[in-house]
Amino acid sequence: MKTLRFIVSRLVQSVPVLLGVSIVTFLLMVNTPGDPIRLLVGIRASDETIAIIRDRYGLDDPILSQYFTYLGNLLQGDLGASLRFKVPVSELIAQFYPVTLFLVIYSIVLILPPVIALSVWSAKRPNGVADQIIRILGVVGLAMPVFWVGLLFARFFGVTLGWFPVSGFGTTIPEHFRHLFLPSLTTAIWVVPILTRNLRSALLDEMNRDYVLAGMSKGLGASQVFRTHVFPNSVLPTLNLFAVIVAYLLGGSVIVETVYAVPGMGKLMVDSILARDYFVVQGATLVFALTTIVVMLSVDILSAFIDPRVNS
Amino acid sequence: MSALLCVRNLNVRFGDTLAVDDVSFDLPRGGALGIVGESGSGKSVTCRALMKLLPQTAMIDGSVEFDGQNILEASETTLNTLRGKRIAMIFQSPASHLDPLMRIGDQVAETLRKHTDLKGREVLKEVRRLLEVVRIPEPDRWAKAYPHQLSGGMKQRAMIAGALACKPDLLLADEPTTALDATVQKSVLDLLVDLRRTQGLSMIFVSHDLGAVARVCEDVIVMRKSKVVEAGKTRRVIDAPQHEYTQMLIASHPDRLTLHTPQAAAHAPPLIEARGVQVRYGGRSLIDIISKRDGGFPAVKGADFTVQAGQTLGIVGESGSGKSTLARALVGLVKPAQGEILYKGKPAQPSGRNRALYLRDVQLVYQHPYEALSPRMRIRDAIAEPLRRHRLCPTNEVPARVADLMKQVDLEPMLGERLPAQLSGGQCQRVAIARALAMDPQVLIADEVTSALDVTLQAQVMDLLIRLQKERGLTMIFISHDLAVIRRLCNAVIVMRHGEIVEAGPTADVFDHPTQEYTRTLIDAIPHLQEAAL
Amino acid sequence: MINVKGLALVTIATASIAGGAVAQDIVRIASPNKVTTLDPIASAAAGNIEAFGQLYARLLRKDADGTLQPGLAESWTISEDGLTYTFELRAAKFSDGSDITADDVAFSLNRVAKDEASAYPAAYAPVEAFTAVDEDTVELKLEYPSAPMLSYMEIFNAGITSKGDVEARGDDAFAADPVTSGPFMVDVWKPNDRLTLKANPNYWREGYPKVAGADLIEVQDDNTRSSMMLAGEIDANRGVPFAQVDEMDASENVAVPLAPSTLIYGVMPNHTKAPFDNLNVRKAAAMALNREATTKAMTLGKAVVANSTLPNALTYHNADVAPPAYDPAGARALLEAEGALGAEITLMITPSFEQAATLLKAQWDAAGFKTTVERVDGGLWWDRLTKGEYQVTINWWYNETEDPDLAVRWAVCGSCGNNSYYTNYNNDEVNQMVEDALRERDDTKRGDLYREIQRISTEELAQIPLYYPPFANAYSTRITGLTLTPSLQWTLEETEIVN
């Protein structure tokens, strides 16, 4: 009951945030030089034609009225239509959003086990050999450009070994898993180090806590103390970073999506920016923002669930 | 009675520092041994070595024979069959020794689950019983609670319950009562004493407070600089200490300190006066405003008192009594919701426009010696800061003034270059005082300045304050939970509870003929050296 | 301690959820160009052009070697004065099974010729009207003769759409999921991702298309397309970077034939902005460039150095003209003479021209210009170009037909609506000749006119031609008969899957 009220209030708070996001996006878009129609009708169209079509889409109305029309439709749940494709933005989002969501979740699935394993491993003997190796590898992974790693993976795992497809999304769930493996792996390469570093230090901090000593004095033994006390306590600080990263993954998905020709939101979004497809950018940004908010919210709920101190 | 535990030539070294130097003692079955010493004396390390609960970096030798079995030789697995089952341990600051994410009941049950083959319901029943043993009310309710929901005393009880779970033969108590309020401290001590009687528990009781030890143990060893300097029957050691360190230790115990008789405050006009001061924490929420409630919770409810010039007023009370809040109101860190503060008869706004001027006269010294100093600021700069900021003296004289101030508080000049972290607690406290004196105040408010210090340091700091007061004719407001200290320093005292002043008057009257029940319990709770063990 | 191995296993497990690749009976083509609309009149962007050809049949069609063949029109007659064309339609059906009538043809062609929203009506300027004489006869009336008019009945936007469908559902709905007349019909269109086509059972050509369907996948990144090609995930890769042609060609079951195109790459000076409004400065800019070496660097010797402002694949291409030869010293001298030495110029490019920009900047600066490269995204590029807010830029263009009419109108005509590809090159003499050539029906005279246009525009450096690249597309050996015609049309209907 209490959590429910919490959730509701948070969602209510997010309304002005979304409004702010939409305003910022809109301002950015209208101030971006470049004419969507020119890109739409192609190189050979004459200026007259363009003028006519601009007028058709009401792109010459004053900016404020444009925004309020948009907002009005938005409140009725209408995200408008793509200037490029003339299909409803909601349709486009319905088409691309699941892919990116799948990609992000899949990445997380691939990321968490190694993060836990590695950080536990290196925390066992801080500054030991394993720890150092993990750190260095981590930094290397972190410092390699994602698109570069992606290309190499595609050529090696996809072409040379032929283990995984190098593009697309597939149609069935198993296919999704196969097609998105390399993209997710590529993502993991730089996310794992970040989270590992964080969880490792959290573990080390917690291992020096008094309650560890207390646990040992009960004769629980190192491993049980670690499992039942140290680990749960260490997860908390990492959770928040995790939320930030998930948000970043959503927004940064464009790179892997481009490298692996994954038909996802990131690509849609960037293409739409380049094509000045205002309403798609608007809609997609809002969906992204909402997702981020939900992720943050669920992380808060989760940590409230783990840590009794949070909501009291 | 054969010795349950005998320790021979125990040495513990971390790197090249010797933490425990050749310690030997016996503990008879059912006996209780106190280990007394100041922080860094190696008493805690000794205690932990008995369970081999030291980091890998520690190099231990000597022998610890528990019930004929050498602990130091034993493997982790064997140790884990002993720990918690036959030797149990309780610690200082229960707050940090309980896992914040685990329910009290489960933390108690952990030991049971590990060492007994009790299952499901039985475990719950046993937990319930244990919580009752340690006198936790409504055990079922508290078993489901999380540590942060319990009071300090209850946490400590819960920890004890966990320690007792498997009816251990030996209980190691490492400063179990430090950092607890006097009354709570007393109740825990009583509990331990009681447990010894009822459960026939053998006990090693580590503490810096000889009084507390005296209450529980018949034998005591005194440690200093990781050596045992004296050992024997508690009574004997207290009455006839051999080693001069022991003597100093006992001498600096509040019981033994000669009461300093403050000059009867002349009928000077009150220097500081509080009229119905009320402080609230937490602002008014919308609901509060609608329902005409004040909102927040009152930390101080209508406090009235006066302090004459040259007088020393003591404010006593347990944590949460609002005494510190009151102090902060006096220096404008919190704004009173109601009431006013008069200084020299005129209303003063400590948080108002010309606070700087007022604060030159009224200074506050804080409780935690380290935290009160900016960690990245050299001592010299810290003391010079107010001089420079308020241009209290020409810039070229600043170094001289600083040196002078440091001398006044007995700090070697060479310490000036150090950072707080490189100083001892006592030294830091002196720096804090010196910094306050830099403003050349009329009134010095000392908020628990001694409570974080070892007894000997405590005594020194108190001496310093007394001296300063004499030299500078300071007016002092001395806040402490330690009545012994108050009694020694102050010529008037206020007893606070739940934000209210329950009793006030000249120190002697209040202490010798308390009119309030609460005051009496507070006074009774003072651990005295003459407590008889058992 | 948490079981490290266990966790490692989890990762691998999630990874190896296998499932063999499905056998494909459709042709998969990856192209960097986007399909943004399926309405043939709505766009002249490359991606759409590539799609239109598959969806809409035209009155005429081109066969593999580029000669005009009967399409929906079985036969046609042209009046003496060349102002009246009469097309006899064959019996054919739309993808929805309804008949393709003269009405539909007239509707479609009038739409592309006259509709205000028609993206590229240039070819149909002379058109007065298309009218349906009867069920299967369409008459085209021109206001003035147009020599290449017949060939325009084949180009991408001359596709025949269903009048009923368009009027019933309106332009936008139609543009998303049209009734088609061509070899294929829309299966699924996922904008910004792929257009999936399936064979149109009612297509008029018996036994065509030979494949069940096709996937037009849009993949921006060159490397991704290459990887896909090498991994066998696509059957054709539109646009292999020249750097990868040999590597691709060498790898088994992939072939990269270099096919003739009407493409031309060139430097586009803005003739109304200093310093390039000055012919001698343009000359200097041209002389500063080692066009052979530059071409070699950009195409690794896979393209022909351009000598004229028009593609060499066009009829009447003038082989005898040439921009001034490489002569940096001469260039410097010219600049000095014009007092333009050290002239600051900004070279505006889109991301795909970074290499070219680097080469040009280096050579120009060596000859005494001070060049700044400004990279902008496509959107901004078009905006600035069409508004004339640039000094010089680089780009390519192509021509729908071998006939140069549209080419000259596009590239060097100042009065044909596009200000000579927005370079604002405007020479009345040339403009006049463009119109005359269109009306001229004597082939040799016509040829002379176009050669003259090329001579003048090349000498005046309307643009500085760089090179004529071939199409470098990769094809899987799994298919045969797929090529990209010079007019950007896939020969998908001829394509067969062999193994």
Add this chain to the structure above:
Amino acid sequence: MKLSPMFVWGAALVMFWILIALSAPLLATHDPYAIDFEALLAPPSADHWFGADNVGRDTYSRVIYGSRLALYIGLLGVIAPMVIGMTIGLLAGYFGGWVDTIAMRILDITVPFPFFVLVLSIVAVLGPGIENYFIALALVGWVGYARLARAEAIVLRSSEFVLAARTMGFSHPYILFRHVLPNAMSPVVVYMMTDVTLVILFGAALGFLGMGVSPPAAEWGVMIAEGQIYISTAWWISFFPGLAMVLIGVGFALMGDGLAKMLRIER
């Protein structure tokens, strides 16, 4: 304060690059911008140690000069966001109340924004050019710093030495600057070290999306992006800048880890 070995290694690596950047003209064997039609895609050799790129420029010299741009982007790209973020974060955390509320609202709006989208559209609005790239980064990147600084400030606000400073009658600005700021620095500095790497990488990513630094600048990210299509025919074009990027990244990351250790004040 004892130097942690990690920090020493990291600092050494970064110094190494700084030295290279400073002495680039001495180290370079060729003009990093000079094209050479004879040397198109020339493999590593005595003349071109790291080979030559697709216009015959000497990759080695370009990598050397690239270090300048990398450091420039890396450092400037974090300094602006850090200053903005720290200021907002400290004020919000220290004063709380409505200051905090406003700051947090701005933050709330920035956080859920898809990162790339914001930067891309800002770059699109402001036009290309490295300065605009910095502006974009500053407008997006300050959030992380603000979060950290705020968290620190909230703790410090109620710490005794800040209270003490108050009871010394010092002004808020003075306390913020002299007592809060220095003690809030350490986590920020540590974060900054990782951020430098990320910023450099982000520049590369923009290059990949065709929005990075304009040619012919010797920017590693752009070099890698350009070299990609030669991955199997002329690997050296993208390999060496990639290597350089990893090396500088490792340097900063190690420094960060080391600092994290050192800045903790032992009690």
